Amino acid sequence: MTFTSWQFSVFAAIVFAAYYLPPLRAFQVQWLVVASLFFYGYGQPELLALLAVAVFGTHSFLLLALRNRKIWLPVGIAFNLALLAFFKYKLLFIDPAYPSLVSFAPLDFLLKLPLPIGISFFVFHNISLLVDLTRQKTTPPALADVFLYIIFFPQLVSGPITRAEMFMLQIQPKYFEHIPFVEAARWILTGFFFKLYVANNLNEMTSYMSFPLYETLQIQDRWLLVFLYSYQIYADFFGYSAIAIGLGLLFGYRLPINFNLPYVSASFSEFWTRWHISLSTWLRTYLYVPLGGNRHGPMRTYLNLMIVMGLGGLWHGAGLSYLAWGLMHGLLLVLERPLLSRLASIEFAAFRVARMTVVFVCVSMLWIFFKLPDFQHALNYLTGMFVPSTNPSPTKLFYNLALLYSLPVMIQHLGLRRLVEGRLRWAEPYLYGSMAALMYLEAGPETSFIYFQF
Structure with a gap:
């Protein structure tokens, strides 16, 4: 159910x-x-x-x-x-x-x-x-x-x-x-919209990332699908979490916020304060801190980060791909740690946008190991992002639909919600009404939530 x-x-x-x-x-x-x-x-x-x-x-x-x-x-x-x-x-x-x-x-x-x-x-x-x-x-x-x-x-x-x-x-x-009916309704409606309209529709396109379908893709299509899957997994899991929070409110229980616009993060450590917040908080509280955290010098800190992220990867699944995903995130956290204070002192807006872009691209490419739990398939897909395909009849992807279904995630991360809750408060009923209409009229084929497998 x-x-x-x-x-x-x-x-x-x-x-x-x-x-x-x-x-x-x-x-x-x-x-x-x-x-x-x-x-x-x-x-x-x-x-x-x-x-x-x-x-x-x-x-x-x-x-x-x-x-x-x-x-x-x-x-x-x-x-x-x-x-x-x-x-x-x-x-x-x-x-x-x-x-x-x-x-x-x-x-x-x-x-x-x-x-x-x-x-x-x-x-x-x-x-x-x-x-x-x-x-x-x-x-x-x-x-x-x-x-x-x-x-x-x-x-x-x-x-x-x-x-x-x-x-x-x-x-x-x-x-x-x-019962905070209005708040609960906002969470539930938003969750259903991101799952039914965004995630389920993007799933039809990202299914081409699976083996052996990815062998028919051209380089640009592989790159496109990596970013589409990045939007899909966010919309899917954010949608579930939003519905859960809304349901909890209906029964008088306030569950923790699980996502806070992770794709505007300017560092990998910031990403992990915004993505699956309840998991990263759990790992920090019950694993990273007991291991010693950052209290025993840089090398011990780096080792603790690698251990925590490696185990976090294995928590998601019993496979080399999940372990590799966790360890690579750990490596990125280690590599950036000595630079964070220096990077934070550079306050140019263009520089922050560049940092956000680097983080988003790296995070998106690592999602390949989530989409393809078979490690060899993940490596083959990754290799094909840089080597031209020789397939005589490549798959045709519809870029206009990709943009259409990705747009809600982009708009949300650009701060539309804060704008609607502020100067455009009068437009809020129309926004939620449009979301309800789209998720009813343009819902993608039914798929289970991605995190059900974990």
Whole structure:
């Protein structure tokens, strides 16, 4: 069940309608937990047992760690990382299509289970819960509260990753009159527009980046598709995050902002304060800082950056392409770090635009390793961006449509939203009305959200 399906619309409407009924006010948390379990189990009910093991296990280790943090916190973290490693990285070593992997039937069943949707996100929530609550030495939370934090359905599958200390404070009775309807509607409408109109339409074009279709492309087409995929992955993931934030507001929970115009970044470190903010914040808080951060000299800082970005790449998938993507981002962060203070002192507008262009081009080219998880295919595509094609009948791409579907991302990054919220406030209803019309009349073919695979 995806946010863009009619089944989800019916589901969300029923959950929302019952949520604020006075007789259910004392059971709002339990109602959301039941709804979230239904949402997660819809289509894959066999994965509910895994989710239950993750939540019950984390809650048990939390209770133990509140008594003895030194011993049980590492054990609880290891338990969650083991779950992630088993289900996400087992495919590096086994073939699920093999008739019988082992003679022990229960283990054979586990080995053949598909990658659980959202496992990367709820494992990170589990670790945040263990670290934050044991650091504060709070009263043990109720099991229902733990369930809600970990499996709250708007953020369950693809985030945003919410820190436990931020979410748990919001668990209290909610009232219909407190709903920020206008703000929620803006987020939801914007999210659907970027997913249905921008991302889904661009997906039709960027499908030519896949093997073997990319072998029919000319040099200029390969370059075009790299930038189109850059817009697509942003629109797709920003769209999901925006819908999640809007849904959260409808149920009285404020989720963190996940994107802040990342493609206007003038440095790679700035990019990572604007792109997938909840993930970069999690990595900084729970990995980079514990490793020592920048407190032990330049060389240790560079090593920590490479470790964090390499693991961040592997978090996205068990493949050499994802590792290479993370390590190359780490390398760019290392290379620019000694220059940041000098670059910041140059305040010419043209120089900042040049820096933004360099960052955007480098980030876009690295997305090739996301689009093509097979490392050799990614290298072949990259090579073809500089070597002329000998294909006698190259694929014809429609550049006018590429511009049309990319335009919303460009306009957003140029600051139209701030302009509309300021001097052009009167035009806001027309803007959202146009977005609603376009996403209804010109929606691209239905595709799943890109980050569902992570």
